[in-house]
Amino acid sequence: MTDTERATDGAVAAAGAHSAHNYHPLPVVVASAEGAWVTDIEGRRYLDLLAGYSALNFGHRHPGLIAAAKDQLDRVTLTSRAFHHDRFGAFCAELAELCGMETVLPMNTGAEAVETAVKTARKWGYRVKGVPDGRARIVVADNNFHGRTTTIVSFSTDPEARADFGPYTPGFEIVPYGDLAALERAVDEDTVAVLLEPIQGEAGVLVPPPGYLAGVRELTRARNVLFMADEIQSGLGRTGATFACAHEGVVPDVYVLGKALGGGVVPVSAVVSSREVLGVFRPGEHGSTFGGNPLACAVGLKVIELLRTGEYQRRAAELGEHLHAELRLLVGDGAVTAVRGRGLWAGVDVDPALGTGRQVSERLLERGVLVKDTHGATIRIAPPLVVGKEDLDWALDQLRAVLRG
Template sequence: MHETPADAGGPVTHLEPHSANNYHPLPVVIAEAEGTWVTDTEGRRYLDCLAGYSALNFGHRHPDLIAAAHAQLDRVTLTSRAFRHDRFADFTAAVARLTGMDVVLPMNTGAEAVETAIKLARRWGYRVKGVAAGQATIVVMDSNFHGRTTTIVGFSDDPVAHEDFGPFAPGFVRIPFGDAAALEAAIDDTTVAVLLEPIQGEAGIIVPPEGYLREVRRITHERGVLMIADEIQSGLGRTGTTFACDLEDVVPDVFVLGKALGGGVVPVSAVAARRELMDVFTPGSHGSTFGGNPLAAAVATEVVRLLETGVYQARGRELGDRLATRLRALPSSQVAEVRCIGLWAGVELVAPVARAVSEALMTRGVLAKDTHATTIRLAPPLTITAEEIDLLADALAAAIDEVLPVPAVTTG
């Protein structure tokens, strides 16, 4: 699955004694959810400011998405791609329309979609570009996070993600994120694609320098290399635009989508590209038992309809401005940096106490999550209200004060 990684370490939770220790969750057990709020088994309510790592962009149990799922559950849920079903054409047409691409290949999880894009790029490189057999390379970025398969973690520079999982697949060249000159230097005759997150989510909401995505598009176009945009976390309204690439009016060769495409109801992912690229796949060369199933197609089609209203992108912009203003007012003695784009923020603390701040925030009725020890990551549903933004900001300020008190000012 293309999920945000578990924290390093952490004891096995005794609430779930038969669970593998691959996550270190906050000590809350959620039983119900509605909109931006969740309720635990003791009846306590919490404002959800993580939104399933952007899988819940439309909030919990959005009525239109739940209605679409219920209606499809009464008809047919799975046929496999061995047969056609009556929801598939509408689904693929909707995603193609949203991305501006010709062809859509559906999968289930984000990692599967990334793997699909890697296979597409390699086969295109051999069959169209003419790269020598077995020599294709793909340029990736430092601090990337694209999923959890052995191929993907093999080009991660996060030791928690890749340590002791090798040997890894070759064929990847890693360079600094945000450095266009490094990208230009890294491309050679074996390069078939550049794979990047337009904004790096797991790294702590890292926003590249202005103009960087335009430079990536220029360089890849001029050098005959595919630009693959992993918009699994950054896409579908999160940044105040449909895609993060839209912030610089960039259209990649390949979009990789997931998380919010399933509306928080079912896992849905997809790769969208021009027909001449996607046609490198032929029957039997790639597939998925559950990819594009009727239930997933019904929900994802409704997700696209919600996005086509423009309401959620507008909320991301307007409420994102409010969130950024509140976060940037936090004292510099506690917060080293605030990175905020739309309703997506990384609050960089001056000390590695992000877990403690997340726990203090939870006691105040707000759920968020730490990443890389120093960063509080915020990604509330796009349905959040202005009043809830203020509640979040007030609770975060109090939580940081509890863990990192501002030094008292002495006079005299």
């Protein structure tokens, strides 16, 4: 074993010795990064095809985002919401306009935004729709991933996320993803919202059947129910459009945003909706010390500016078309059983005879490509939207080599 190999083993061991085992990282220790590439402590470079689960849509250390953060660091980073600051109003206004909405409630993490959406729907149900107190219900889909708080895992169907964290929060009904008839049967007079991921990322990049999202929009509008779209992973350019809902011409009542909104620099999330919906909150009923802080707003404003150019959405659409065409060629050759996704986002189901998704990820790591497995035999591919076509093709060559054994 070389000294550099010992350094990696030592860093991995040190992390394991003092951190809770809530993650199972691949054995790589990243020391620096730029664009779509990262470098480990031994000086080896890897192409990042995970992009922080879409938090790094604009790549590592995007110059504009780093400059915005540095400039704000020299001014003010935190005031709490006890006071106004000079970036807050602009951030809310620009994000509302990007979403075609009116009002923004900023938070920090994606899970916080989902919790905020749940509270919003319930309060709207009681104050606006007139649901009797304590009876509000929210319909969700199976195989969902909306976060890991106790309330959110209460409506998860993933045993790893849910087991041993009860008692669970009531008020949710789970229906099959993509099944509009099942959703219609589940909606009743006490239903206040339908909460869905337009594409289910953690489940393996599952794309619903054509017309499903449009059907959900029609149903929820007809039944006076909020349609809340969790675009934390699918939104902000990932699928080739600013929002994945746009592929069906759908605008929900509520966008739930996170990950890429912070540009890979700071955690930023938000719930975006109409004044009627978010107007149900009064001072003291919901909040966050760090939500909408000056640093977050400065970075978020730059993210919105980048998205307004349309460059990143176009790149995701064009490179995504190429990515999926190449991946589809692998189906049926005995190595890949299915490929799903949209834009620069793909779930690849590997034949279990070749190994688990974890094993395939480890083999790709050895070849300088970073991906992550999910649900046994699936690997997810989601590079930063700044990835070059040549780099993407090189990574596909590595995948082919691994699948050939």
